[in-house]
Amino acid sequence: MLAAAISFAAAGTALAQDAGGAVAPAVAAPMPDSLSEAVLPYSPYLFDLAVSSLRTVVAITYDTRAYDPVRRNFVVAGLRLHRGPFDARVAQLRLGPSATLLQGLEVDTRRLPVDPEFRDALRRLDSEVVRGDVYLAADFFANADLTVAASLDFDRIGRADLEAELKGFHILAPLGEAAGIGGDQPEVLGSLGRVRFTYEDAGLAKPLFEAIGREQNMGGEQMQATAAALARPLLAGYVAGLPGGVSPEFVRRADGWGEVAGRFLGDPKRIELLLEPAEPVPLDLLKDGAVDEAVLVRLNPTVATEPIGRTALVDPDAVPDAGGSVPLARRLVDGLGVPRDVGRGVALALADTAAGKPGASEIAVDGMIADPAASLTAANAADAYVILTLARTRGRIVPDAVLARATAFLPGQALAEAEAQALAEWRGSEAGRVSEAEETRAIAARDWRALRKLAFDHYDGTRRPLSMVRAFALADVAAAGGDRLAASLRDDLTLAAGDRRLALPLDAARQEAAELWRRVLAAKAP
Numbered sequence: 001m002l003a004a005a006i007s008f009a010a011a012g013t014a015l016a017q018d019a020g021g022a023v024a025p026a027v028a029a030p031m032p033d034s035l036s037e038a039v040l041p042y043s044p045y046l047f048d049l050a051v052s053s054l055r056t057v058v059a060i061t062y063d064t065r066a067y068d069p070v071r072r073n074f075v076v077a078g079l080r081l082h083r084g085p086f087d088a089r090v091a092q093l094r095l096g097p098s099a100t101l102l103q104g105l106e107v108d109t110r111r112l113p114v115d116p117e118f119r120d121a122l123r124r125l126d127s128e129v130v131r132g133d134v135y136l137a138a139d140f141f142a143n144a145d146l147t148v149a150a151s152l153d154f155d156r157i158g159r160a161d162l163e164a165e166l167k168g169f170h171i172l173a174p175l176g177e178a179a180g181i182g183g184d185q186p187e188v189l190g191s192l193g194r195v196r197f198t199y200e201d202a203g204l205a206k207p208l209f210e211a212i213g214r215e216q217n218m219g220g221e222q223m224q225a226t227a228a229a230l231a232r233p234l235l236a237g238y239v240a241g242l243p244g245g246v247s248p249e250f251v252r253r254a255d256g257w258g259e260v261a262g263r264f265l266g267d268p269k270r271i272e273l274l275l276e277p278a279e280p281v282p283l284d285l286l287k288d289g290a291v292d293e294a295v296l297v298r299l300n301p302t303v304a305t306e307p308i309g310r311t312a313l314v315d316p317d318a319v320p321d322a323g324g325s326v327p328l329a330r331r332l333v334d335g336l337g338v339p340r341d342v343g344r345g346v347a348l349a350l351a352d353t354a355a356g357k358p359g360a361s362e363i364a365v366d367g368m369i370a371d372p373a374a375s376l377t378a379a380n381a382a383d384a385y386v387i388l389t390l391a392r393t394r395g396r397i398v399p400d401a402v403l404a405r406a407t408a409f410l411p412g413q414a415l416a417e418a419e420a421q422a423l424a425e426w427r428g429s430e431a432g433r434v435s436e437a438e439e440t441r442a443i444a445a446r447d448w449r450a451l452r453k454l455a456f457d458h459y460d461g462t463r464r465p466l467s468m469v470r471a472f473a474l475a476d477v478a479a480a481g482g483d484r485l486a487a488s489l490r491d492d493l494t495l496a497a498g499d500r501r502l503a504l505p506l507d508a509a510r511q512e513a514a515e516l517w518r519r520v521l522a523a524k525a526p
Contacts, residue, residue, distance in 0.1 A: 036097040041067050043074035043095070058083045072096060085111035099137035099149075106131050117211055124207040131155045142397060144168045144190070156203040165193030167280045191280030192299075196308075198272045205268035228266035232258035246293045260303045274302045274309075311337040316344075327352065329360065333367040342367045346375035350383055365391045369398065372405045381409035382418045389422040392461045403466070412505030419467040426465045435464055443516070444523045448481035455489055468493065468502065472509035477516045 039046070044065050051060050063078030076093040091104025107130045109122060122128045132154030139147045146166040153159040169190035206220060213223030235258035239246055246254075264271040277300050285295045302308055314331060316338045329352060331338045332345030346367035352360030364387050368375045376384055385406040392398040410418060426432040435454075442450035455474035457464040464470075472493045478486035493509075496502035 034097055037072060040072060040074055040095075040097065041069070043067055047074065047076065058086075068094075085113070087111075098139045099135070102134040104131075105134055121207040121211060124210070125156050125203050127154070127156050127203075130157070132157070143395075144170060146190075154202075158202045158204045159198075159200045161198045162196070164195045165280075166283075167191040167193055188283055191282050192275070192286065193277065193280045195275040196272070198270070200270045201268045224265065224268075228262045231262035231265055234258075235261065242296075243289070243292045244294075250293050250297065257301065257303045260305060264305050270305055272304050272306075272308055274304075275299045276302070313337050316341065327357075327360070327363065329363045329367075333363055333370065342371040343374040346384075347380070350380055350387070353387065354383075361387050361391070365396060365398070368406075369402055372402045376402075376405050376409070378409045381406045382414060382421070385410065385415070385418040386422040386425065389419070389461065389466045390426060393426060393463070393465045407503050410503070412503065413508065415503050416469050416505045416508040419465070419469050422465045423467055423470060443519050446481060446520060446523065448478040448483040448486065451478040451481070452483045452486035452489070455486060459489065459493075468504040469509045469512055472504065472506075473512035473516050476510070476513035477520060480517065481520075 044067055047065050051062075054060055059080075059082040061078075061080045062076050065074070065076045067073075068075050071094075074095045077091070079090040079093055081088045087108040089104070089106040090102050092101075094101040094103075108128070109119075109130060110128045114122075119128075122130070132152065134153075135149070135151040137147075137149040144167075146169040148162070148164045148166070150162045151159070167190055170188070172187040172189065174184050174186060205224075209224040209227070210220035213220050216223060218226065232255060235254055236251070239251060239254040260271070277298050279298075281295065281298050284290065285298075312326075314328065314337050316332070326336065327348075328338075329345045329348035330336065332341045332348065334340070346364050349360045349364035349367060353364060364375075364384070368384055368388060385403070388398050388403055388406060392403075407415060427436055438450070439454055441447070442454065451474050454464065455471045455478060458467045458474065459471035460466075472490060475486045475490040475493070479490050493502065493504060494506065497504035497506050
């Protein structure tokens with residue numbers, strides 16, 4: 001389905017009359033976003049098939065299994081896997097399109113053949129039956145961006161949390177020498193964005209120091225004190241050995257990291273590492289031997305034993321400027337330091353956008369995508385459509401269903417006006433001025449192929465703002481010049497508008513085509 005087909009049928013949106021006769025959007029069940037979402041409703045039966053096969057390998061029992069339509073998860077309760085010395089239980093397993101949650105995981109190690117040192121550590125932790133929760137999530141987007149989240153929380157051991165962003169991430173399989181490319185090793189592509197890692201100790205540190213101390217003929221407390229004392233000089237030695245040398249300012253910064261690491265080792269409660277690069281750092285720069293001061297500065301690390309950027313708690317009824325360093329609109333959209341209220345957050349963000357505040361439109365787009373039902377109304381539909389259209393032009397992935405909901409509030413002429421406003425704002429940008437010059441050259445040259453490509457850009461909402469009116473007008477003009485592909489687009493738009501699959505005011509579109517045609521006739525023939 002083409003991204004710009006803002007049709008009520010394709011997006012699952014219909015117009016319904018309420019009791020007072022006003023037009024209100026009624027959104028049907030959306031199409032699944034992925035194959036996994038389409039398959040998950042049938043997961044209980046697939047699970048039964050898998051269990052039937054696996055019961056020839058391992059003993060499997062469970063209490064219940066079901067599909068949760070609200071969270072779109074497959075849920076198994078009371079799962080147990082047992083064979084010989086291996087015995088594991090999961091109080092609840094949740095499997096979603098991009099996340100897996102194991103709550104109440106128990107692994108009994110008492111009969112497993114494990115290393116004696118490991119066995120001794122588990123006994124000291126009173127954790128020969130390891131108990132905890134595991135959460136793993138990965139969202140892969142169409143542009144190959146990947147967000148990863150993981151949380152491991154084990155009783156009397158500790159909790160580790162990881163959040164990471166990867167841009168343009170690929171792992172390319174080796175094609176071999178015969179292909180002439182790729183070599184014989186997998187190739188990793190992409191860039192590293194924001195990363196946060198947190199560890200909170202719940203008992204692991206003490207037996208770990210004792211185990212390492214025994215290897216060094218030290219007691220646990222002596223080993224801990226030694227590690228705490230060595231943290232700063234060891235990190236200083238690593239920094240001094242970076243290729244190309246380091247600046248005095250960077251040495252001071254690294255010494256601060258070493259001081260924090262030493263403080264954590266001396267009193268191991270909590271430590272947090274945050275990488276917050278202004279721009280994603282290519283993964284190639286993180287290979288052995290490539291990391292130098294410049295790379296580490298780009299990664300912008302922060303290390304602390306206290307939460308970095310602790311969330312401030314704010315009053316949701318406070319004035320909009322009360323959000324502190326984070327706008328109240330952002331806090332409301334994300335539920336950050338205040339109960340989530342996407343509708344109010346988007347309303348504040350739209351007002352900030354109108355006032356020209358930087359970043360406000362991004363907050364509005366985030367809120368409208370997260371909760372279109374709460375944030376898109378008849379009152380703000382035109383402004384929302386403009387912001388969403390421009391966001392898509394800039395490369396943001398805006399689901400068709402979100403645009404369709406805004407469109408549903410806009411009758412034909414209002415939609416045409418919203419499209420025109422988005423186009424006017426975009427023309428004021430550098431990219432808009434470049435593209436408008438391209439259109440002017442195509443008209444002057446009577447380049448029907450170029451005009452047809454511009455029509456498809458407007459139809460798809462790529463490179464140029466989504467505009468069915470402009471797409472029709474350009475396609476109509478290019479078709480008049482003899483371009484058959486442009487004629488097919490014009491005809492498809494005409495039919496879709498005629499049977500109400502597409503919200504397109506044909507009168508306005510034909511008027512715009514007539515104005516473009518006058519420009520073509522006025523141009524000197526090539």
